[in-house]
Amino acid sequence: MNLPQAVSGAIKAAGLTKQYGDVRAVDNLHLEIGSGEFFGLLGPNGSGKTTTIHMLATLIQPNTGSAEVAGFDIRKHAVRSREAIGIVFQESALDRTLTVAENLRFAGLLQNLPPRIIAERSDELLELFGLQERRNTPVAALSGGLRRALDIVRGVLHQPKVLFLDEPTIGLDLPNRRRIWRFIEKLRAHTSMTVLLTTHYLEEADGCDRVSFIRKGRLVETGAPRALVERLGNHIVEIEGANIEKLAARLEPRLGSFLCEGDVAMFRWTREDVSELLRLQTEFSSDAGSWKVRRPNLNDVFLWIAGGKALTS
Amino acid sequence: MKFLPFYGVLEREMVRMMRQRTRLVAAMVRPLIWLLVIGGGFNAVVGNAHGMKYQDFLVPGVLGMTLLFGAMLAALTTVYDKESGVMRMMIVAPLPHAWIVLAKMFSATLAAIVQAALLIVLLLLLGFFRGTDWWILAVAIPTASLMCAGIGMVTASFSRTLDNFAAAMNFVIFPVFFLSGALYPVQTLPTVLKEVARLNPYTYGVDFLKHAILPASTVHDFSVTLDVVVLIGFSLAALAVASWRFSQEQTYEPMIQVLAGKRG
Numbered sequence: 001m002n003l004p005q006a007v008s009g010a011i012k013a014a015g016l017t018k019q020y021g022d023v024r025a026v027d028n029l030h031l032e033i034g035s036g037e038f039f040g041l042l043g044p045n046g047s048g049k050t051t052t053i054h055m056l057a058t059l060i061q062p063n064t065g066s067a068e069v070a071g072f073d074i075r076k077h078a079v080r081s082r083e084a085i086g087i088v089f090q091e092s093a094l095d096r097t098l099t100v101a102e103n104l105r106f107a108g109l110l111q112n113l114p115p116r117i118i119a120e121r122s123d124e125l126l127e128l129f130g131l132q133e134r135r136n137t138p139v140a141a142l143s144g145g146l147r148r149a150l151d152i153v154r155g156v157l158h159q160p161k162v163l164f165l166d167e168p169t170i171g172l173d174l175p176n177r178r179r180i181w182r183f184i185e186k187l188r189a190h191t192s193m194t195v196l197l198t199t200h201y202l203e204e205a206d207g208c209d210r211v212s213f214i215r216k217g218r219l220v221e222t223g224a225p226r227a228l229v230e231r232l233g234n235h236i237v238e239i240e241g242a243n244i245e246k247l248a249a250r251l252e253p254r255l256g257s258f259l260c261e262g263d264v265a266m267f268r269w270t271r272e273d274v275s276e277l278l279r280l281q282t283e284f285s286s287d288a289g290s291w292k293v294r295r296p297n298l299n300d301v302f303l304w305i306a307g308g309k310a311l312t313s
Numbered sequence: 314m315k316f317l318p319f320y321g322v323l324e325r326e327m328v329r330m331m332r333q334r335t336r337l338v339a340a341m342v343r344p345l346i347w348l349l350v351i352g353g354g355f356n357a358v359v360g361n362a363h364g365m366k367y368q369d370f371l372v373p374g375v376l377g378m379t380l381l382f383g384a385m386l387a388a389l390t391t392v393y394d395k396e397s398g399v400m401r402m403m404i405v406a407p408l409p410h411a412w413i414v415l416a417k418m419f420s421a422t423l424a425a426i427v428q429a430a431l432l433i434v435l436l437l438l439l440g441f442f443r444g445t446d447w448w449i450l451a452v453a454i455p456t457a458s459l460m461c462a463g464i465g466m467v468t469a470s471f472s473r474t475l476d477n478f479a480a481a482m483n484f485v486i487f488p489v490f491f492l493s494g495a496l497y498p499v500q501t502l503p504t505v506l507k508e509v510a511r512l513n514p515y516t517y518g519v520d521f522l523k524h525a526i527l528p529a530s531t532v533h534d535f536s537v538t539l540d541v542v543v544l545i546g547f548s549l550a551a552l553a554v555a556s557w558r559f560s561q562e563q564t565y566e567p568m569i570q571v572l573a574g575k576r577g
Contacts, residue, residue, distance in 0.1 A: 093401030109321025
């Protein structure tokens with residue numbers, strides 16, 4: 001695999017742990033993300049993605065463990081590391097009573113940027129994000145998609161080395177999600193920013209250099225999206241029918257572990273040759289309604305991990 | 314010390330204040346009603362005391378009222394910032410978090426000073442402020458505003474939602490205002506009220522304004538030195554308490570969780 005090596009190590013986390021009462025939100029997390037890498041942190045709700053990002057962005061303190069972001073220790077040099085990071089939260093961080101341009105001016109001044117620089121970069125970024133003609137519109141009057149776009153502009157105005165995107169497309173419709181992704185791609189083409197992304201929409205993580213799956217605060221799998229999908233197998237066999245659990249249990253010795261979703265059972269098939277599957281289908285034709293063989297994708301990896309199964313049998 | 318972020322917070326406060334015209338109009342109408350209607354009414358009842366009309370005695374009090382309301386409302390926007398997400402913009406900035414408290418406190422001070430200046434212009438047109446020592450007033454207004462902003466920041470640091478706002482109005486602004494020397498000289502109050510007023514930092518702010526606006530009269534309760542010491546001392550203490558509340562992990566982390574939406 002030809003991956004960017006963590007030479008200068010944009011993000012290095014060792015043993016990060018965050019405990020909330022009885023809940024261990026993040027559990028002994030080790031992470032190494034290289035400069036310029038586009039990294040996805042994936043996992044179900046409540047798995048610790050946001051807590052991880054907040055610890056790395058110095059907004060909350062880990063109980064134990066340490067991390068460096070852009071070369072700065074997040075505990076000892078929180079303020080310095082905040083200089084080097086940009087963060088886009090799940091929810092907007094804008095003043096709705098101010099206009100687009102006023103928001104960027106406020107955000108820029110907070111980053112200690114001189115007004116002239118703020119004006120230049122705002123122009124450039126608003127142009128890139130298609131917000132230029134809205135620059136004097138109050139944020140309250142912007143659509144959800146444009147507001148999110150502005151939030152991203154706000155997050156990168158100071159040209160951070162590391163950008164945290166926490167569910168950047170959550171709550172947006174498909175055209176707006178695609179638009180946000182075009183912006184992020186443009187941004188990455190313009191800069192050498194390291195991006196740490198969390199998302200629920202796994203097809204959005206396909207473009208990542210590497211992804212990590214997180215479950216109950218622990219990192220379970222890390223790798224290039226394609227490599228993880230390949231590890232799952234060559235094919236996914238979906239079998240639909242009544243009493244599917246019973247049937248799946250009978251198939252398990254032949255096909256290995258499975259996932260059940262409603263009345264569909266999913267098996268992995270690691271070989272390229274599917275002729276044996278056809279024989280199996282004939283053998284079990286009286287029990288199963290329909291058999292479907294398809295290529296696996298990142299969603300399958302997610303489901304397999306969320307279901308607590310190992311990727312390789 | 315970074316100057317630009319500080320300036321940014323002040324600028325935002327000014328832009329918002331000028332945009333919310335009704336807030337500004339209310340800030341002018343409220344003291345005018347007190348001075349012209351209530352002051353005028355009591356004039357007829359109490360007549361001259363301490364060698365002056367009650368209405369003239371009330372001028373420092375209503376100016377103090379403008380400072381108190383102006384600074385409190387501006388400081389309480391910190392709570393609005395927490396709820397609306399603007400606080401997210403501030404906490405990710407490369408600044409120590411106690412610094413946010415300082416910047417918000419100064420912008421509340423500035424908001425109060427601007428409103429006081431507007432009121433003074435209106436009252437000058439109405440013929441008040443004769444005999445005012447403008448030099449003392451130029452010191453008294455910022456010092457008293459800072460104290461009011463301090464009360465506001467401490468209140469804001471203890472209230473998590475805007476619902477607490479109404480409570481803050483009732484339980485902080487009104488007692489602070491009524492239990493001070495704004496409406497009556499402290500010297501002549503019954504003992505219990507007198508002692509309460511003496512513990513109220515706002516009393517010293519109003520007293521400082523009395524020194525400036527009514528320098529020739531005998532209605533001052535304390536010396537200028539005591540006023541300055543109490544006002545500055547209280548402001549520093551308020552800044553310390555508010556910063557401590559904001560930096561406290563127990564209060565701060567749930568805030569982050571709320572700000573960032575659900576934990577995930």
